[in-house]
Amino acid sequence: MEDEENFEEELLLVESELDDIQGQIKRLLDRQEELYERQSQLKALLEVSKVSRNKSNCKPSVTLEDWSGSFPWDSQADDTRLNIFGITSYRSNQREIINAVMSGRDVLVIMAAGGGKSLCYQLPAVLRDGIALVVSPLLSLIQDQVMGLTALGIPAYMLTSTTNKEVEKFIYRALDKGEGELKILYVTPEKISKSKRFMSKVEKCHHAGRLSLVAVDEAHCCSQWGHDFRPDYKNLSILKIQFPTVPMIALTATATSKVQTDLIEMLHIPRCVKFVSTVNRPNLFYKVYQKSPVGKVVIDEITNFITESYPNNESGIVYCFSRKECEQVAKELRDRGVLAEHYHADMDIVAREKIHMRWSKGQSQVIVGTVAFGMGINKPDVRFVIHHSLSKSMETYYQESGRAGRDGLPSECVLYYRPGDVPRQSSMVFYENCGLQNLYDIVRYCQSKSCRRGAFFRHFGEALQDCNGMCDNCASSIELKDIDATCHTKILVSLLHDLQLNDQRATLLQLVDKFKVKWKGLGRSNQAVDLKREEIEQLIVQLIVDRVLKEEFQHTAYSTNAYVTLGPLWKPALEGNRPVKLEIAVLGSQARAGGGDISKGTKRSRMSDLEAKLDELRRELSSSSTGAISIFPHAVLSTQQISLLSCQKPTTEAELEKVIGKVKTEKYGNRIIELMRSHIADPGAGNGSVAKRRPKKDKDVVCVESSDDE
Numbered sequence: 181m182e183d184e185e186n187f188e189e190e191l192l193l194v195e196s197e198l199d200d201i202q203g204q205i206k207r208l209l210d211r212q213e214e215l216y217e218r219q220s221q222l223k224a225l226l227e228v229s230k231v232s233r234n235k236s237n238c239k240p241s242v243t244l245e246d247w248s249g250s251f252p253w254d255s256q257a258d259d260t261r262l263n264i265f266g267i268t269s270y271r272s273n274q275r276e277i278i279n280a281v282m283s284g285r286d287v288l289v290i291m292a293a294g295g296g297k298s299l300c301y302q303l304p305a306v307l308r309d310g311i312a313l314v315v316s317p318l319l320s321l322i323q324d325q326v327m328g329l330t331a332l333g334i335p336a337y338m339l340t341s342t343t344n345k346e347v348e349k350f351i352y353r354a355l356d357k358g359e360g361e362l363k364i365l366y367v368t369p370e371k372i373s374k375s376k377r378f379m380s381k382v383e384k385c386h387h388a389g390r391l392s393l394v395a396v397d398e399a400h401c402c403s404q405w406g407h408d409f410r411p412d413y414k415n416l417s418i419l420k421i422q423f424p425t426v427p428m429i430a431l432t433a434t435a436t437s438k439v440q441t442d443l444i445e446m447l448h449i450p451r452c453v454k455f456v457s458t459v460n461r462p463n464l465f466y467k468v469y470q471k472s473p474v475g476k477v478v479i480d481e482i483t484n485f486i487t488e489s490y491p492n493n494e495s496g497i498v499y500c501f502s503r504k505e506c507e508q509v510a511k512e513l514r515d516r517g518v519l520a521e522h523y524h525a526d527m528d529i530v531a532r533e534k535i536h537m538r539w540s541k542g543q544s545q546v547i548v549g550t551v552a553f554g555m556g557i558n559k560p561d562v563r564f565v566i567h568h569s570l571s572k573s574m575e576t577y578y579q580e581s582g583r584a585g586r587d588g589l590p591s592e593c594v595l596y597y598r599p600g601d602v603p604r605q606s607s608m609v610f611y612e613n614c615g616l617q618n619l620y621d622i623v624r625y626c627q628s629k630s631c632r633r634g635a636f637f638r639h640f641g642e643a644l645q646d647c648n649g650m651c652d653n654c655a656s657s658i659e660l661k662d663i664d665a666t667c668h669t670k671i672l673v674s675l676l677h678d679l680q681l682n683d684q685r686a687t688l689l690q691l692v693d694k695f696k697v698k699w700k701g702l703g704r705s706n707q708a709v710d711l712k713r714e715e716i717e718q719l720i721v722q723l724i725v726d727r728v729l730k731e732e733f734q735h736t737a738y739s740t741n742a743y744v745t746l747g748p749l750w751k752p753a754l755e756g757n758r759p760v761k762l763e764i765a766v767l768g769s770q771a772r773a774g775g776g777d778i779s780k781g782t783k784r785s786r787m788s789d790l791e792a793k794l795d796e797l798r799r800e801l802s803s804s805s806t807g808a809i810s811i812f813p814h815a816v817l818s819t820q821q822i823s824l825l826s827c828q829k830p831t832t833e834a835e836l837e838k839v840i841g842k843v844k845t846e847k848y849g850n851r852i853i854e855l856m857r858s859h860i861a862d863p864g865a866g867n868g869s870v871a872k873r874r875p876k877k878d879k880d881v882v883c884v885e886s887s888d889d890e
């Protein structure tokens with residue numbers, strides 16, 4: 181009896197402390213969110229302040245090393261750039277990086293895909309006396325680079341498992357005795373960690389003062405916090421220890437500040453000069469489509485997207501979750517007439533090479549690959565990258581989608597998302613370091629209705645930049661509605677609480693079913709808004725990401741199952757003390773389900789006459805408006821905006837502003853109003869179809885259908 185009282189007393193104490201902790205966790209999470217936001221703002225303010233200080237010629241308070249000034253090798257470097265590499269001018273940061281390496285400093289380069297990282301070590305390698313050692317993770321990457329350099333007349337070689345004995349002898353003689361001509365030597369990290377013979381030859385080369393520099397390409401592979409950790413990269417720490425006086429340049433396209441710190445430490449380059457270029461890829465249009473639960477519908481949508489938007493065999497990649505899925509998707513695309521081939525790690529290397537080669541030469545249009553189709557893809561004119569399934573992190577998505585548009589021309593990155601795909605990914609990544617945290621970041625990106633580009637800036641800790649309407653959320657005029665989901669959340673939490681008491685659990689789909697039964701049971705007494713099945717799924721995933729719920733995993737003989745259970749913040753949610761809002765796109769939810777409506781693929785035959793004219797106008801404006809690069813037509817006017825314009829027919833600036841906003845009205849208002857007025861004066865011109873007119877105040881998307889469709 182006394183024992184029981186003691187237990188009860190302690191239980192009360194524990195529960196009250198748990199309550200307290202939940203409150204603290206919530207406060208900390210809110211604060212973390214605020215700090216991230218402020219971090220971005222401060223970085224932007226700092227940038228603006230630096231620019232204005234430079235403009236007013238004030239002396240900086242801190243003297244930074246100036247790598248853009250004059251250096252003794254300037255004219256030789258310019259000559260090599262132009263006459264050997266055939267490059268007329270440097271891109272942003274290239275000259276500064278080259279100067280830092282030439283000055284003997286260790287350098288860390290973070291430069292977006294296609295930014296021109298290779299020149300940053302290849303040019304100093306040509307200029308400096310001796311042999312440059314380049315570590316690169318993939319054979320295919322190395323082969324490409326060596327072929328390219330040889331074609332330029334630069335003596336470059338690789339020492340890998342595929343190198344023949346003659347060449348190997350030549351390389352060893354060059355390292356050992358300085359015989360023959362060798363300027364750049366590529367190896368894989370395994371060579372450094374596993375071949376004592378090789379390392380002793382490099383040691384000799386160094387002692388003779390003939391090791392000119394060490395470059396570590398794809399340096400993010402050093403960090404286990406990065407998206408592509410390679411254990412052999414860990415052993416590269418030996419390079420700086422053995423060759424402390426040789427400048428090291430580490431290069432990667434992406435590295436969060438955590439990854440940067442990690443790789444600086446691992447490579448032993450604490451005093452390196454850092455060059456961080458923006459992660460922004462202004463030519464990429466990011467969009468997320470709501471993914472149908474029916475597999476065939478998704479394939480139909482992808483097929484339509486490709487055939488309508490890229491009818492001239494423009495190259496693309498479709499990323500899939502598993503090997504099986506990637507074979508199936510490729511087959512179904514072929515069945516629908518798309519020239520697609522699959523690529524994954526289970527295939528033998530010769531077959532993979534052939535497929536890669538056919539795609540590179542334009543003999544096939546699409547590679548349907550797993551993550552294995554990754555580094556080393558340097559085809560510059562990839563016009564679209566489609567993710568058939570969710571990526572496992574923001575970094576992976578940035579890298580994979582970043583294979584589009586390396587030539588700087590407009591390209592599209594589409595991700596098909598449905599909350600039901602989350603458990604599939606989470607059960608694969610939960611055992612990885614920060615695996616779930618990384619996954620939930622990309623889930624946030626998919627569920628968000630704000631700027632997609634902004635999400636990348638925040639993720640990589642960079643100051644916000646203008647998206648210029650180059651993502652679906654910024655380009656479209658989707659109306660958003662905040663639904664109060666506090667009551668729905670309470671029901672979900674109480675269902676899980678009951679299950680927990682009975683030692684039971686539920687998967688995401690089972691939880692949705694249970695919720696629907698419970699909801700129905702509440703009948704008319706329930707005042708809250710009815711949610712569709714996808715919206716309930718969206719809410720559950722949002723609650724997981726917000727830590728009200730959490731995922732738990734159980735291994736079976738064949739797979740790992742993911743269950744939804746109560747998370748650290750379940751109690752305030754159950755008590756209704758934590759208002760929950762679910763953001764729903766009023767127009768977008770319908771539009772996106774159709775897949776591709778925001779894209780160029782909208783069928784003109786489905787358009788009213790006025791819509792067709794507006795479509796012509798947006799294409800014209802997109803190719804002439806912004807000077808440096810042409811922008812996507814839907815960044816000028818989204819499909820929804822065209823529909824609304826054709827319904828409401830605004831003829832004054834004030835009316836127009838209500839449909840397309842102030843910025844676009846300022847930019848394109850005159851032309852649109854001119855078109856509206858002329859159409860009203862002569863509505864019968866063209867094919868004679870007339871859009872159904874709605875009262876101006878009615879912004880309902882139903883009016884997008886033109887009368888000739890009905």
Ligand SMILES: Nc1ncnc2c1ncn2[C@@H]1O[C@H](COP(=O)(O)OP(=O)(O)OP(=O)(O)O)[C@@H](O)[C@H]1O
Binds near residue numbers: 297
């Ligand atoms: N200054 C320049 N002017 C014009 N073209 C350049 C310049 N620098 C590099 N390039 C070209 O840009 C393309 C991309 O360069 P590179 O392969 O070095 O990019 P990267 O930064 O290594 O990209 P990734 O991370 O995707 O491999 C190459 O075709 C290269 O020749």
